[in-house]
Amino acid sequence: MSGITEPRGWTKGALAATSWLVYFFFYAPILVLIIFSFSDSRNASVWGGFTTSWYSDFASDSELTGALWNSLRIAVVATLVSVVLGTMSAIALERFRFRGQRVFDALLYLPVIIPDVTMAVMLLLFFAQAANWFGFSKGFGTIALSHIAFCISFVSIVVRARLAGMDDKLEEAAMDLYASRWQAFRHVTLPLIMPGILGGGLLAMTLSLDDVVITQFVTGGGWSTLPVYVFSLIRKGVTPLINAVSVVMLVASMVLVALSLLAQRLRGDDAI
Amino acid sequence: MAAVFERDEIDVEPFIHGEEATPEFEAANIAQDRRRGLLIALPAYLYLLVFFAIPLLTVVVYSFATRDRFGGADLTSFNLDSYVELNDQLIRTIILRSAGLAILTTLICLVVSYPFAYYMATRSETARNVMLVFVMIPFWTNFLVRNYAWYVILGTDGPLSRVAEFLGFGPTRVLFTQSAVVLGLVYGFLPFMILPLYASIERIDGRLIEASRDLYANGLQSFRHVLWPLSLPGVIAGSILVFIPSLGAYVTPQILGGTGTSMLGSYIVTQFLTARNLPFGAAMSTVLMVFMLAATIIYFRKGGRTL
Amino acid sequence: MTEAGVAHVDVEEVATTVDAVAIRGVTKRFGSGDGEVVAVDDIDLSIADGEFFAMLGPSGCGKTTTLRMIAGLEFPTSGSLKIFGDEVGTLPPNKRPVNTVFQNYALFPHMTVLDNVSFGLRMQGVDKATASGRASELIDLVQLSGMEKRKPSQLSGGQQQRVALARALVNRPKVLLLDEPLGALDLKLRQEMQLELKSLQRDLGVSFVFVTHDQEEALTMSDRIAVMHDGRLLQVGSAEELYERPANRFVADFIGQTNLIEATVADGDMIVLGNGSKVLAPSDYAAGTPVAMSLRPEAISIGTRGSVPAEHQADSLDGVVSTAVYLGHALDYHVSVDWIDLEVRAPAVGSRGRFQPGDEVSVWWDRSSNWVVAD
Numbered sequence: 019m020s021g022i023t024e025p026r027g028w029t030k031g032a033l034a035a036t037s038w039l040v041y042f043f044f045y046a047p048i049l050v051l052i053i054f055s056f057s058d059s060r061n062a063s064v065w066g067g068f069t070t071s072w073y074s075d076f077a078s079d080s081e082l083t084g085a086l087w088n089s090l091r092i093a094v095v096a097t098l099v100s101v102v103l104g105t106m107s108a109i110a111l112e113r114f115r116f117r118g119q120r121v122f123d124a125l126l127y128l129p130v131i132i133p134d135v136t137m138a139v140m141l142l143l144f145f146a147q148a149a150n151w152f153g154f155s156k157g158f159g160t161i162a163l164s165h166i167a168f169c170i171s172f173v174s175i176v177v178r179a180r181l182a183g184m185d186d187k188l189e190e191a192a193m194d195l196y197a198s199r200w201q202a203f204r205h206v207t208l209p210l211i212m213p214g215i216l217g218g219g220l221l222a223m224t225l226s227l228d229d230v231v232i233t234q235f236v237t238g239g240g241w242s243t244l245p246v247y248v249f250s251l252i253r254k255g256v257t258p259l260i261n262a263v264s265v266v267m268l269v270a271s272m273v274l275v276a277l278s279l280l281a282q283r284l285r286g287d288d289a290i
Numbered sequence: 291m292a293a294v295f296e297r298d299e300i301d302v303e304p305f306i307h308g309e310e311a312t313p314e315f316e317a318a319n320i321a322q323d324r325r326r327g328l329l330i331a332l333p334a335y336l337y338l339l340v341f342f343a344i345p346l347l348t349v350v351v352y353s354f355a356t357r358d359r360f361g362g363a364d365l366t367s368f369n370l371d372s373y374v375e376l377n378d379q380l381i382r383t384i385i386l387r388s389a390g391l392a393i394l395t396t397l398i399c400l401v402v403s404y405p406f407a408y409y410m411a412t413r414s415e416t417a418r419n420v421m422l423v424f425v426m427i428p429f430w431t432n433f434l435v436r437n438y439a440w441y442v443i444l445g446t447d448g449p450l451s452r453v454a455e456f457l458g459f460g461p462t463r464v465l466f467t468q469s470a471v472v473l474g475l476v477y478g479f480l481p482f483m484i485l486p487l488y489a490s491i492e493r494i495d496g497r498l499i500e501a502s503r504d505l506y507a508n509g510l511q512s513f514r515h516v517l518w519p520l521s522l523p524g525v526i527a528g529s530i531l532v533f534i535p536s537l538g539a540y541v542t543p544q545i546l547g548g549t550g551t552s553m554l555g556s557y558i559v560t561q562f563l564t565a566r567n568l569p570f571g572a573a574m575s576t577v578l579m580v581f582m583l584a585a586t587i588i589y590f591r592k593g594g595r596t597l
Numbered sequence: 598m599t600e601a602g603v604a605h606v607d608v609e610e611v612a613t614t615v616d617a618v619a620i621r622g623v624t625k626r627f628g629s630g631d632g633e634v635v636a637v638d639d640i641d642l643s644i645a646d647g648e649f650f651a652m653l654g655p656s657g658c659g660k661t662t663t664l665r666m667i668a669g670l671e672f673p674t675s676g677s678l679k680i681f682g683d684e685v686g687t688l689p690p691n692k693r694p695v696n697t698v699f700q701n702y703a704l705f706p707h708m709t710v711l712d713n714v715s716f717g718l719r720m721q722g723v724d725k726a727t728a729s730g731r732a733s734e735l736i737d738l739v740q741l742s743g744m745e746k747r748k749p750s751q752l753s754g755g756q757q758q759r760v761a762l763a764r765a766l767v768n769r770p771k772v773l774l775l776d777e778p779l780g781a782l783d784l785k786l787r788q789e790m791q792l793e794l795k796s797l798q799r800d801l802g803v804s805f806v807f808v809t810h811d812q813e814e815a816l817t818m819s820d821r822i823a824v825m826h827d828g829r830l831l832q833v834g835s836a837e838e839l840y841e842r843p844a845n846r847f848v849a850d851f852i853g854q855t856n857l858i859e860a861t862v863a864d865g866d867m868i869v870l871g872n873g874s875k876v877l878a879p880s881d882y883a884a885g886t887p888v889a890m891s892l893r894p895e896a897i898s899i900g901t902r903g904s905v906p907a908e909h910q911a912d913s914l915d916g917v918v919s920t921a922v923y924l925g926h927a928l929d930y931h932v933s934v935d936w937i938d939l940e941v942r943a944p945a946v947g948s949r950g951r952f953q954p955g956d957e958v959s960v961w962w963d964r965s966s967n968w969v970v971a972d
Contacts, residue, residue, distance in 0.1 A: 022412050022496035029509070033409035037421070040406045040480075044428045047439035047477065050449055054442050062441075063448030107334035114327025122331055125338045128346075131586050132579065133538025135555040136349075139575045142562060143352055144345035167341040170334050190670050191703035193690040195717035195768065205716075209707045221430070228432045231540050235562070245434050252438060252545055261442060264435040275430040279423055311673040311686030319672055 048268065055261035062256045072262035082263060085247040092158065092243060093226040096165035101219045103166070104173025105211075109203075111174070112181040113189075129168040130175065137168065138235035145236055156238025164236045165226045172225060173218035180214025181207075213281050220278035224271050349579075352572035361566030372573035381574075388554040391468060392536035395475040399483040399532045400525065402476070407487035407524075408517075411494075422488070429481035437474050437545045444470055444546070466548030474542040479535060483528035490524025491517075530589045534582050554578060615682045617772050617804040618644040618667055623676030625662050625828075636662040638828035639676070644772070644806055646681075649798050651807045651819035655851075659828040660808045664774050667806065669693045681771055691720070696765035697774040701781055702757050704749040710736065710760050711745040717768040735763040755786050762794075766801070773798075775807045779814060791817050812852055816840075824848050846970045849891040856897070856939050857889040860969075868969060871936050876912060880969035888971045894942035896966035899930060902957040913961035914939070918952045932960055 025033060055073075059066025076082055110116065111123060129137065141164045145156055188210070192202035230245045237246065248263055309315075328335075353372050355363040375381070410421045428436065443450050444465040451463075464470050494517065502512040518525075540555035547553070552560070554574070561571030625637040637659040644650045652660040665671040666678060669690035678686045685693050696717065705713050711732055718728035736745060739759035749757055758778065765773055778794070779787045795818050798805045809815050815822050816836040823833045824847075832844035843849035850857060860868040866879040868890060878890055898909075905913040916934035923929075923945070930941045930952060941960055952958055 022408075022491070022494060022499060025412060033405050033412075036402075036405045037409050040402060040484075041424060043402075043477070044424070044480075047436065047443055048428075048431075050443050051435070051439040061445070061447060063443070063445030103334040103337055106330050110327045110331035114323060114330065116324045116327035116331065118328070118335075119331075122335050122338075125335070125343060129338075129342055131534070132582060133535055133555065135538045135540045135558050136575045136579050136582070139558060139562060139571060140345035140349045141341070143348045143568065143572065144341075147348060163341055167338065170337065174334070185701075185703060187699050187701070187703040188705060190690070191697070191699055191705070192716070192720075194668055194670070194695075194697045194699075195764065196691045196720040197716075198691055198720075199689075201720055206705055224430055228434070230434050231559075245432070248438075249434060249541070249544075252441070256441065256445070260438065264432075264438050267432050268435045271430065271432045271435075272427060275427050278430075279426060307683055308685045308688035308692070310677045310684055311675060313674050315687050316672050316674050 051261060051268070052265050054258060055265045057258055057261070059258065062258045062261055072258050073266075075259050076262050076266065079259075082244070082247065085242050085244040088158070088241065089227055089243040089245070092162050092165060093223050095162045096169050096226040097219050097223045099162075099166045100169035100173050100222045101215060104170045104218060104222070105177050105215055107170065108174045108177035108181055109207075112178050113186070126171050126174050129171045134229075134231040138232045141167070141232060142235040156236060157241035160236040160238070161233050161241065161243065164232050165229065168229075168232070169222035169225055172221050173215075176218035176221060177211055177214045180211045180217075184210050216281035217278045220274050220281060224274045224278070227267070227274070228271060346579075349572045349575050352568055353576045355569045355572075357567050357569050361568070363568040363572075372569040373577075375570055376573060376577065384552055384554060384557050387468075387551075388537055391472055391475070391553065392533050392539075395472055395479065395536045396483075396529050396532045398472070398476050399480050400487075400529065403480065403483040403487050403528065404525075407484050407491050410484075410488050411491040418492075425481050425484050429485070433478055434541055434545075436478060437542050440470070440474050440477060441465065441545055444473075465546065466551070468547070468551050470546040471539075471543050471551050471553070474546040475536045475539060478539075478542060479532045482531040482535070486527035486531065487521065487524040490521050490527070494520045527589055530585045534585055538578055538582075615646070616643045616679070617646040617648065617681060618642070618806065619677070619679040619682075620663070620667075621677040621679075623663075623666065623673045623678060625659075625666060625671060626674045635828050637666070637673075640825075640828075640830040642823060642830060642833065644804055646804055647802045649795065649805045649807065649818055649820045651809060651815035651822045652825060653809055653812055653815040653822050653851075654825035656810055658825040660810075660823075660825045661776060663825070664697075664776055664806065664808045667772070668695055668697045668774050670697075694771040695774055696768050696770035697776065698758075698761045698765050698778045700777040702749075702761040704757055704760055704764070706749055709746050709748060710741065710752070713749065713760055714763045714767050716764065721768070732763070732767055735767040736760075738766075739763045754782050755790065758782065758790060762797075770803065772804045772806060775805060777809055778807070780809075780811075787814070794818060816852075824851060826851075842968060843891065843970055846889055846972050849889070849968070849970045854894055854940065856892045856894065856937075857970075858892065858937060858939075860888050860890050862886045862888055862969075872934075874914075876967070877964055878967050878969050882969065882971055886971055888969050891968045891970055892939070892962055893966065894929070894940040895927075897939065897941045897960050897962050899932070899941050899943050899952065899958055899960050902959050905959045905961045909961040909963070912964055912967070913959055915957070915959050918954050918956045918958055920954055921952055930958075932958060934960075 054062060054065065056068050056070060057065050058069035058071070107122070107126060111119065111126075141160075145160050148154075149156065184207070188206050189202045192206045193199065197205060228245060229243075230249050233243050234246050234249065237243075242250075244263070244267065248260060248267070251257075251260055351365070352363050354368040354370065355365050356367045356369060356371065358364040410418055413421065442448060445451075446463070446465070448465075464473070498516055498520070499512055502516045507515065537553075538555040538558075539553055540559055543551055543553045543556045547556075558571050558574045558578070561567045561574065565571075620640060620642040622639055622641060623637060624635065624639050627634045627636055640659075640663070642663075652663060654660045662671060666673050667680075669685065669688055669692070673686055676686070677684060680694060705716065708716070711729060714735055715725075715728040715732035718731060719725070723731075733742075733745065736742060739762055741756060741759050741763070744752065744756065749760065752760065758781075761778070775794075779790050782790060791814060794805070807815075807819065816839075819836065821833060821835055822839055824831045824839065826847050832839060832848050834842075839848060839852045843852060846857060849855050858870055860870050860876070860878075862880065862882045862884050863869045863875060864884055866877055867875045868878045868880070868888060869875055870890070876890065880888065882888055902915060914934045916932040916939065918930055919933045919938070920931045921928060924942075925945065927945055928943045928951060930943065932939045932941055939960060
């Protein structure tokens with residue numbers, strides 16, 4: 019099938035210009051934010067000469083670094099658990115038929131499409147009720163459990179796409195060549211879906227590090243992640259310190275996204 | 291050559307002996323396969339049941355409960371009061387405002403994305419992939435930070451206001467207005483429109499457009515009668531993907547909006563964190579969820595795939 | 598060529614008289630209830646040791662399912678499946694002494710050629726050095742020496758095909774299964790590989806069971822061919838048997854080109870054609886059975902109206918040429934006889950004149966070249 023041919027003349031010029039404008043719209047605010055994080059002014063929106071002091075303030079602010087540390091710990095736990103559970107669910111859905119499959123499939127998609135706020139409300143009520151019955155305090159545990167709940171779905175979707183793109187004859191070939199089912203998975207399937215697993219994992223980590231709404235709802239006991247802490251700072255009043263923190267978060271998530279795109283582009287030597 | 295293939299030289303373990311296959315064996319085999327599949331799915335299945343399905347039901351249950359004196363919910367008395375409360379002047383205003391802003395956001399996204407996605411679909415494979423990556427990066431970049439960037443730009447004496455002054459418009463204040471909220475939402479959700487639109491335009495056979503031109507359609511007619519109808523699945527998918535999160539937006543109105551721009555998402559949050567009217571907040575969440583589910587079902591019915 | 602193939606299955610040359618593959622009453626159903634599909638319907642099949650055996654049929658006829666059942670990739674719903682006398686019906690693929698060359702090869706894209714070829718041995722617990730050594734021998738055998746370190750994506754289609762062959766043969770299978778092995782190759786390469794596969798099979802003396810939808814491929818390479826349709830086994834035989842004595846209408850039509858002329862069996866060895874004329878065509882069918890007479894286009898002679906030799910008078914029809922196509926080595930005519938249309942292929946050299954559309958002609962055939970088939 020042939021794609022749409024490139025338009026000619028002024029149409030092409032107009033389209034190209036629109037596209038550049040869209041990119042400008044995407045990236046200009048990010049650039050402005052980065053510039054103003056180096057601004058020596060009390061007002062976050064006003065340029066007052068170059069300084070890196072906001073970054074050193076960030077480094078020496080124990081609340082901020084504590085929140086950053088919390089974010090990282092939760093992200094690591096959420097990623098590890100959701101990678102294992104998400105990959106297993108992807109394999110089950112893509113390679114097996116079982117009772118309750120459709121329900122499970124729908125259940126996996128829901129956390130992706132449900133608005134943040136609704137999911138936050140759900141988990142708030144759930145943990146409040148559970149804490150009532152079982153008596154535990156909210157914090158690291160409840161945040162990690164909530165993050166895993168939405169990360170599983172994303173990992174599962176990415177890994178499933180990879181599995182679906184893989185020729186399932188390869189597993190048959192392995193078994194025809196005396197591999198047991200487990201050996202076929204271990205030596206053939208797993209290496210081939212690894213880019214998907216890595217990509218999904220990085221995505222899960224990005225999502226966990228980014229989340230504000232859900233974390234804010236399920237946290238307790240003074241426990242805070244970096245985005246939640248920053249969000250509360252923004253609402254109290256803005257200083258360029260937030261610019262610096264934001265840039266750090268921005269760079270972190272861009273690196274993770276770039277890595278995950280890279281991982282998904284790794285190919286098992288084209289043939290799948 | 292035959293030396294390579296001495297058949298009696300096989301020195302690996304002997305093959306076990308099987309039995310004649312029967313319908314019972316086949317059935318048992320299928321059953322075993324199903325059990326294995328279920329077993330592999332089970333950890334994630336149970337996890338989502340406990341930490342997603344049950345919380346979801348909890349919200350629904352709470353929406354029928356009665357608010358108690360301590361800002362909690364009385365789970366012994368169930369009624370439809372919270373749903374009746376939804377029919378209130380203030381709520382109607384908020385719902386209408388949210389819907390209006392969400393529709394506006396969706397339309398702006400559509401108008402901006404269509405030429406972009408079309409242009410992307412016409413480029414070479416390499417150019418497409420590069421363009422796609424640079425759409426994906428903001429797509430997954432911290433949402434809070436991206437909204438905050440606009441706070442900096444739109445702020446008092448901020449860059450935008452300086453530019454406006456320089457151009458002779460006088461001081462402008464966009465921050466804390468509905469325009470700022472729409473701007474933030476468009477900025478946040480634009481990739482949700484571009485990606486499905488691109489996916490559906492990219493699938494269109496270019497020869498169809500050439501055929502329409504060959505049959506005397508001008509550019510506009512060709513768009514109206516060929517390109518637009520064929521890209522409709524992408525338009526619908528993108529619109530739903532932008533509209534739903536816009537409706538439930540919380541962070542954007544909180545950062546960029548003012549006191550008079552409360553939207554559905556942020557209003558629900560207030561019910562839980564400030565007003566402490568849990569059943570009412572739960573009822574609003576349930577309505578939003580049902581609405582979201584209906585939209586998603588329409589999306590999949592229309593053959594949408596991209597998420 | 599078929600003669601040589603038949604000789605090869607000779608008992609003297611093959612040590613065992615046990616069938617390499619024996620299929621008895623095997624049925625395979627997919628799905629259940631209304632969605633149930635009978636992919637393979639109660640077939641019996643014996644494949645001798647050292648035989649090059651083809652399974653031929655249109656897509657969805659059950660040939661691939663049969664192959665997959667021999668490989669163990671599907672289990673039969675019922676019936677017996679023996680490999681060299683051992684029942685294997687319930688064995689998984691990794692417990693069966695057979696290996697497969699898959700359609701599109703299914704080479705492991707993340708492994709080198711050497712790793713691909715030694716995979717089967719490694720999975721059977723052979724140590725790495727021995728496995729690599731034996732794999733190298735097989736890579737030599739398929740003439741890919743020097744390519745051991747390459748990935749499948751760096752090989753041409755023909756080379757991938759050879760890797761797939763080596764990967765299966767290195768395990769010394771008792772039966773080699775091939776699923777449309779040449780389907781992905783272009784015509785010229787395909788013809789080369791046909792001959793190569795055939796000679797490889799002859800040298801190794803192992804049975805090849807080969808699935809294809811390409812009848813020419815099946816006819817060229819195989820000792821015997823099984824024709825399948827709708828899950829049923831219609832006929833098993835050599836290329837000549839299938840071509841000259843097809844068991845039914847489907848086989849007659851599927852193998853090569855033919856004219857099927859509707860008829861009814863009359864008394865004796867006569868059949869009555871649609872226009873009422875009686876033709877001598879012996880068959881075992883009872884009088885009154887609706888049948889068709891199969892006449893190959895090249896078995897029909899064509900000449901000007903009235904030029905029918907006396908001995909063929911009873912086996913002739915008059916008609917008008919409707920199209921004439923020059924094929925180089927032959928001339929292809931369609932001749933309208935009053936109630937049917939016949940395809941006639943006359944050699945370009947030595948024909949009795951050439952005809953144009955509209956020419957009035959007679960066609961006739963040798964009594965021994967017609968063949969009666971029923972449904």
